[in-house]
Amino acid sequence: xxxxxxxxxxxxxxxxxxxxxxxxxxxxxxxxxxxxxxxxxxxxxxxxxxxxxxxxxxxxxxxxxxxxxxxxxxxxxxxxxxxxxxxxxxxxxxxxxxxxxxxxxxxxxxxxxxxxxxxxxxxxxxxxxxxxxxxxxxxxxxxxxxxxxxxxxxxxxxxxxxxxxxxxxxxxxxxxxxxxxxxxxxxxxxxxxxxxxxxxxxxxxxxxxxxxxxxxxxxxxxxxxxxxxxxxxxxxxxxxxxxxxxxxxxxxxxxxxxxxxxxxxxxxxxxxxxxxxxxxxxxxxxxxxxxxxxxxxxxxxxxxxxxxxxxxxxxxxxxxxxxxxxxxxxxxxxxxxxxxxxxxxxxxxxxxxxxxx
DNA sequence: CAATCGTGGGA
DNA sequence: TTCCCAAGATT
Numbered sequence: 001x002x003x004x005x006x007x008x009x010x011x012x013x014x015x016x017x018x019x020x021x022x023x024x025x026x027x028x029x030x031x032x033x034x035x036x037x038x039x040x041x042x043x044x045x046x047x048x049x050x051x052x053x054x055x056x057x058x059x060x061x062x063x064x065x066x067x068x069x070x071x072x073x074x075x076x077x078x079x080x081x082x083x084x085x086x087x088x089x090x091x092x093x094x095x096x097x098x099x100x101x102x103x104x105x106x107x108x109x110x111x112x113x114x115x116x117x118x119x120x121x122x123x124x125x126x127x128x129x130x131x132x133x134x135x136x137x138x139x140x141x142x143x144x145x146x147x148x149x150x151x152x153x154x155x156x157x158x159x160x161x162x163x164x165x166x167x168x169x170x171x172x173x174x175x176x177x178x179x180x181x182x183x184x185x186x187x188x189x190x191x192x193x194x195x196x197x198x199x200x201x202x203x204x205x206x207x208x209x210x211x212x213x214x215x216x217x218x219x220x221x222x223x224x225x226x227x228x229x230x231x232x233x234x235x236x237x238x239x240x241x242x243x244x245x246x247x248x249x250x251x252x253x254x255x256x257x258x259x260x261x262x263x264x265x266x267x268x269x270x271x272x273x274x275x276x277x278x279x280x281x282x283x284x285x286x287x288x289x290x291x292x293x294x295x296x297x298x299x300x301x302x303x304x305x306x307x308x309x310x311x312x313x314x315x316x317x318x319x320x321x322x323x324x325x326x327x328x329x330x331x332x333x334x335x336x337x338x339x340x341x342x343x344x345x346x347x348x349x350x351x352x353x354x355x356x357x
Numbered sequence: 358c359a360a361t362c363g364t365g366g367g368a
Numbered sequence: 369t370t371c372c373c374a375a376g377a378t379t
Contacts, residue, residue, distance in 0.1 A: 058375035099363025136377045156375045176358070203375060212373060272362065298363055337364065
């Protein structure tokens with residue numbers, strides 16, 4: 001017994017016959033040719049650079065959100081070389097508001113890897129692609145199949161959802177180990193003649209017809225292959241264990257202002273909002289002059305921030321990672337959303353004060 | 358493996 | 369309000 005058969009048996013999965021696999025590919029790809037989203041800007045051609053940029057942006061992020069960022073990004077940095085040589089602040093600015101900011105820093109490291117190790121030419125072997133910083137199993141498979149036509153699985157949440165219903169697989173898709181099972185299934189079922197289209201077709205299907213909420217399996221081009229649909233067990237799949245709740249954290253944002261200059265702090269590389277600029281955020285305050293508050297929810301943290309305005313006579317002591325920045329220079333600094341919320345509170349406070357004078 | 362790392366939108 | 373969700377990778 002082969003490893004593959006052993007794994008399938010372990011999870012009680014009966015693989016389809018060769019005839020059924022071929023029929024599945026045809027049903028899926030015929031639908032994709034008619035209904036697939038061929039308008040997405042990263043499907044314009046098979047440029048591995050553009051596909052790479054899109055796949056990084058699309059990690060945990062919706063298509064609708066990504067499109068404007070993608071167009072701006074490939075315009076600012078049209079090539080691997082341009083990205084490798086990009087100024088850090090300009091680069092972060094291009095990602096501002098998109099979230100998961102280590103993605104863009106990792107991408108620049110990978111671009112520099114490609115310049116030095118591959119002479120600027122995007123590597124076309126899966127074992128090389130996955131060595132690039134920020135590229136894991138999913139993104140590697142996506143690039144290999146879509147840009148280079150290799151029969152590699154690209155298993156994301158869509159693929160696990162679709163396949164868990166097709167084969168009635170109850171494994172917890174939140175667990176890292178589960179992905180390997182789905183990679184095996186995709187390796188067996190993927191169309192060797194159109195692997196990129198196959199992977200994208202599954203994802204297009206998983207976005208709408210086979211979505212996480214209110215799926216419409218009766219409209220699916222592959223409903224005849226859907227064991228959960230035929231057995232009336234759609235509601236059971238996929239199984240996903242619940243995420244932990246974000247931890248509540250109280251913070252104080254200190255808007256230290258002298259004339260048009262504001263004290264800004266650069267957050268440490270690698271951490272939350274790493275390398276982005278904010279008004280100083282502290283746990284406790286000695287001086288208090290509240291002008292507003294807001295909350296901001298991350299995946300694992302819930303910030304409740306009280307904003308204070310400290311002007312002129314403040315005795316706040318700047319630290320090493322801080323500097324004075326003029327308001328007119330703000331456009332040159334990368335601000336994540338919490339900083340934009342703080343700035344909005346300051347603007348409204350000043351506006352109200354101005355009107356009352 | 359489990360924790361970390363954003364943000365916006367919909368039910 | 370609260371919860372869940374979206375084309376995951378790193379440590």
